[in-house]
Amino acid sequence: MYAASQPKEQSFPQSDSIATAGIPGPHLVATYRSGQEIYAEGDAVEKCYQVATGAVRVYRLLSDGRRQVVSFHLAGEMFGFEAGATHRFFAEAITETRLAVFGRRPMQEHSRELLALALAGMARAQEHLLVIGRQCAVERIAAFLLDLSNRQGGIRQLRLPMSRQDIADYLGLTIETVSRVMTKLKDRSVIALRDARTVDIMRPDALRSLSN
Amino acid sequence: MYAASQPKEQSFPQSDSIATAGIPGPHLVATYRSGQEIYAEGDAVEKCYQVATGAVRVYRLLSDGRRQVVSFHLAGEMFGFEAGATHRFFAEAITETRLAVFGRRPMQEHSRELLALALAGMARAQEHLLVIGRQCAVERIAAFLLDLSNRQGGIRQLRLPMSRQDIADYLGLTIETVSRVMTKLKDRSVIALRDARTVDIMRPDALRSLSN
DNA sequence: CGATACTTTGAGTTTCTTCAACGATCGTGG
């Protein structure tokens, strides 16, 4: 959270095992510790990132400390591109995270891919608007768990990299409400909780109907 | 709302007075009546639109009828581009509306401009997430009125093309809450209401501090 | 001018939040 040090960087050859969404060219891989800042609001937009391992949260703070997490990014997903010249959000590693880093040039040369990413990002945010704007706490959590599952190929056992506070700030709820809903879903056997961060989706259909 | 007829179309020469965001080429101008559908969820994405006059709402419906308005589009603004091949939202004219219509080809030839639009659309949706996710009713209305004002060059007298229901569905509130907050802002002399759809921003600074 | 749709206002209810306390987990150092 308050880490000030630089991420560890290493140069990286083109033909790595990391899937680079069609954007080739040499790039760096940087490693971030849990809670370490990737970029801050106000920073110049000059890079684009792809999660190799770990997870990232992108968020905005209000002056009184309220926080809105705008997106989470898991392995394989790209982030860091924004409309203006400076970042309007913060990005932090949630857990120990490795990122493939792309410079401005390689991105500009692949505006076609970047367009697809931007359109997907818009769709994602609009989808999220629907959840936050018109769904109750249970529906939000259900949609969140399903989304996480789907983004990892529909796996049923989820390892949550993020805290209850992160989830709350993502869904526009409080940490207590998130916790209560998780407990309720567990009591109804819709999910099972090995521990707070390990969720088994026991009845995906039930979760789907809850999420609307 | 339930209009089924086709919009009135007319061919249109290239050098019109409408600002076309840098995208040239012959295109149509279509006129839509108040409430008329522009596209529906499931329709193929094959056009892109710019509002000439009037206003548009883009929204999604839940199975039980709850509605989330994702965006409003005013004169000069573009909409209709989405990530996939089919629309995931509905678009309707709010009032009598004239749209400049661009085909798929002209858009593909201007992916640079489209990228900027997509990034701006993503930014707008994320900005909106913050409002809906973490702000109270008064803050949401204040942010909404300021946004409308700013998008029209900072004018102080706003003509709202949309109903209280539209605003409620945009801000994740009910029509009654929207009405009560408007009344409260009027009573505090932050705004004046000539009628329900005509808002004068009397104290922009106050509105700004309310919106956070 | 009347019918219809939209908006406002009031009263009671619900959902979620706030505040508080307790329990669990994790990492560190003795």
Add this chain to the structure above:
DNA sequence: CCACGATCGTTGAAGAAACTCAAAGTATCG
């Protein structure tokens, strides 16, 4: 390896913001 502190998560009780239901007021359109 265990003890300790710190962080994270859960649970309960009371409160507040927004919602629902209801009715009256106002604008709009044919």
